[in-house]
Amino acid sequence: xxxxxLPIGRxxxxxxxxxxxxxxxxxxxxxxxxxxxxxxxxxYEVDRNGNQWAWLGDTAAGDAVVxxxxxxxxxxxxxxDGPLGVVSSFAALDELRxxxxxxxxxxxxxxFGDEEGARFGLACVGSRLASGQLGIEQAHLLTDxxxxxxxxxxxxxxxxxxxxxxxxxxxxxxxxxxxLHVEQGRALDLSGDRVGVASAIWPHGRWRFxxxxxxxxxxxxxxxxRRDPMLSYAETVLAARREAELAGAVATFGKISVEPNxxxxxxxxxxxxxxxxxxxxxxLDAVVGGIEKAAREYADAHDxxxxxxxxxxxxxxEFDHALRDELTRILGKDTDLKVPVLGTGAGHxxxxxxxxxxxxxxxxxNPTGVSHSPAEFAAEDDCLAGGLALxxxxxxxxxx
Ligand code: GLV
Ligand code: MN
Ligand code: MN
Numbered sequence: 001x002x003x004x005x006l007p008i009g010r011x012x013x014x015x016x017x018x019x020x021x022x023x024x025x026x027x028x029x030x031x032x033x034x035x036x037x038x039x040x041x042x043x044y045e046v047d048r049n050g051n052q053w054a055w056l057g058d059t060a061a062g063d064a065v066v067x068x069x070x071x072x073x074x075x076x077x078x079x080x081d082g083p084l085g086v087v088s089s090f091a092a093l094d095e096l097r098x099x100x101x102x103x104x105x106x107x108x109x110x111x112f113g114d115e116e117g118a119r120f121g122l123a124c125v126g127s128r129l130a131s132g133q134l135g136i137e138q139a140h141l142l143t144d145x146x147x148x149x150x151x152x153x154x155x156x157x158x159x160x161x162x163x164x165x166x167x168x169x170x171x172x173x174x175x176x177x178x179x180l181h182v183e184q185g186r187a188l189d190l191s192g193d194r195v196g197v198a199s200a201i202w203p204h205g206r207w208r209f210x211x212x213x214x215x216x217x218x219x220x221x222x223x224x225x226r227r228d229p230m231l232s233y234a235e236t237v238l239a240a241r242r243e244a245e246l247a248g249a250v251a252t253f254g255k256i257s258v259e260p261n262x263x264x265x266x267x268x269x270x271x272x273x274x275x276x277x278x279x280x281x282x283x284l285d286a287v288v289g290g291i292e293k294a295a296r297e298y299a300d301a302h303d304x305x306x307x308x309x310x311x312x313x314x315x316x317x318e319f320d321h322a323l324r325d326e327l328t329r330i331l332g333k334d335t336d337l338k339v340p341v342l343g344t345g346a347g348h349x350x351x352x353x354x355x356x357x358x359x360x361x362x363x364x365x366n367p368t369g370v371s372h373s374p375a376e377f378a379a380e381d382d383c384l385a386g387g388l389a390l391x392x393x394x395x396x397x398x399x400x
Contacts, residue, residue, distance in 0.1 A: 027158075029083075048164060051127075055107070061105075066107070068109045077372055091390075178397070179361045181364070183369070187363075189367050198341070202316065206310070207276070208274075208309045211232050212268065214227040236294060277345045280316060317351040322358065
């Protein structure tokens with residue numbers, strides 16, 4: 001499976017993946033998913049929001065056990081974030097068939113569309129739409145950097161954008177969702193474990209800061225006469241770092257757009273996107289509030305107009321305790337070792353779905369902790385241990 005998937009959407013310049021929703025690379029990944037489903041005799045479906053499903057057993061029976069993840073990537077993402085969960089799901093099914101497991105519940109493997117939000121700015125679009133957390137009107141307004149809207153992009157990729165919307169009947173058929181993911185930190189490396197179970201996801205969100213000043217000549221405009229939004233932006237980046245450090249949170253300006261974007265022109269607009277996350281809501285509110293307050297002071301000092309817009313937000317996720325305990329019981333049953341349970345600052349479709357269905361996650365060790373980078377890595381032994389752990393979990397949940 002990896003041999004087929006690895007070349008798709010890989011930049012030869014960076015070695016990273018550029019698999020953005022509803023692009024050619026995404027279509028190739030989706031074609032791969034369909035082939036994997038069909039090769040195993042599974043019932044293949046695409047839901048109204050473009051999420052792909054591969055079913056074993058009666059799709060309508062209810063109480064289904066679902067596993068899977070996503071195949072899209074951030075700009076220059078690693079190979080594992082998303083695909084490890086999908087590949088492991090198919091591998092776990094193969095393992096269960098090898099074990100001759102007797103399924104008493106339907107099983108499905110899912111590829112959620114546009115998890116990373118790299119193209120339209122909002123993460124987990126497929127699961128947000130299905131669960132009703134993203135409204136149809138809002139979804140129709142999502143626009144990429146070239147001005148293409150989400151509906152037009154879906155249409156160009158061969159999907160019906162008029163169909164998108166909440167899918168409560170589909171979610172009602174799911175009894176449990178388990179997503180396996182490469183860890184995006186070093187907790188398992190430090191504890192010396194191959195596989196862990198998720199406890200919670202930090203609350204997180206994205207805010208757009210628009211600093212508007214006045215374009216002018218870089219050579220002839222006296223410094224005192226300038227209204228340069230880059231200065232307020234730069235000061236705000238430093239304030240974000242300070243606020244996050246003080247609170248034990250994280251804050252990142254990782255994307256910026258500048259107008260007119262000329263070397264010899266003072267910018268008229270600097271637009272920066274803040275991603276911030278903290279262990280609890282009060283801390284996150286304080287961090288983002290502090291950054292915004294500092295930004296307003298800097299903007300005022302330079303006669304810059306500032307708009308701050310919250311583009312997305314995901315509250316804290318505490319995964320279903322009963323399902324989490326069931327996973328640790330299944331994984332710990334033949335060993336004296338305690339299965340590690342860990343939280344994460346990374347967002348996932350599992351987090352979006354957790355408000356609607358019992359949801360759990362498995363993490364596979366990442367020896368460097370690096371993720372959202374071409375350098376992301378997981379060792380083959382650890383991936384195999386993850387796949388077997390997922391097989392054990394699915395067997396425990398869906399088989400007698
Ligand atoms: C998704 O990977 C996120 O945490 O932003
Ligand atoms: Mn990611
Ligand atoms: Mn991911």
